[in-house]
Every structure is written in C-alpha cells, then in structure tokens.
Amino acid sequence: MIEFSLPWFGIFFAVFCVMEFNAWFLHKYVMHGFLWSLHKDHHVVDKERWWQRNDLFAIFFAVPSFFSILFSTLLVSPYLGAFGFGIMFYGAAYFFVHEIIIHRRIKIKGLNRGRYIKAVKRAHHIHHSIKEKEGATCFGMLVVPFKYFK
Numbered sequence: 001m002i003e004f005s006l007p008w009f010g011i012f013f014a015v016f017c018v019m020e021f022n023a024w025f026l027h028k029y030v031m032h033g034f035l036w037s038l039h040k041d042h043h044v045v046d047k048e049r050w051w052q053r054n055d056l057f058a059i060f061f062a063v064p065s066f067f068s069i070l071f072s073t074l075l076v077s078p079y080l081g082a083f084g085f086g087i088m089f090y091g092a093a094y095f096f097v098h099e100i101i102i103h104r105r106i107k108i109k110g111l112n113r114g115r116y117i118k119a120v121k122r123a124h125h126i127h128h129s130i131k132e133k134e135g136a137t138c139f140g141m142l143v144v145p146f147k148y149f150k
C-alpha cells in the first residue's frame, strides 16, 4: 500500500534528481572506465543485432528499484517505496529519452520536436561522435548544458 504524502514526493523527486547524477557518474567513470567492454557496442553499433551488451546497464536501475519497492511493501515503509519509484521513473525517463527519442530503437512518430528534445539529442550526438573509451564529452542525459539549446 502506497501512502502518498509531501515527504513521499520530496523523496521521490530528490531520488529522481540524484539518479541523473548517478547516471552521469556511471557513464563517465564506469562505462567509459573499467566496464568499457560492455558499453563499447553502444558507440560502435552492430546494426544487425537489436540488443547491445550496453543494455545490461539497465540492471543498475532495475535491481535497486525492484528491491526497494518489494521491501517497502513487506516492511510497510512508504519512504522506501518513494526511493524505489524515484529510481524506476528515472530509469523509465532514461529509456524513453535515450532508446526511443534519441536512438529510435522503437519508432514512434512525432517525438522529434521542442527545444529541449533537440538540445538533448544534440548533446548526446556529440557524445557519440567519439567512438573510443577516451575523449568523449556530454555524459549526462536529462540535464543538458545551456549551449546546446542554441
């Protein structure tokens, strides 16, 4: 049973925001670091295959979120649930923006509009312009530097 309250939404929103930092950190220091072997096929894509090794990183969102929500119901701890849903919604937003809007792995028409979406795409395409482990920029996803809005 979820008990929505102001602190619940506070935690949910804070976790959602912290996840952007986590995603940035994971991308910059882990995916372009010691787990480059799993991230590489997202930069050098094999068009014949739908799945990428890089998709395994979804586990970083799914596992903590799944267990937080599970234990929030078992322990009747709504705030743990807020934590889990914060991660889950960030994961869903990341999936929607990165896999669907930017990389179009699932084709949905009419999404390519608006200044924000164009800025997100511009920044991420700059990230992809480097095909190597070293030298890439723009590791974030939902937070885009102002210069890409122009």
Ligand SMILES: [Zn+2]
Pocket (backbone or CB within 6 Å): 027, 031, 032, 039, 043, 127, 136
């Ligand atoms: Zn990358």
Ligand SMILES: [Zn+2]
Pocket (backbone or CB within 6 Å): 042, 098, 103, 124, 128
């Ligand atoms: Zn990408």
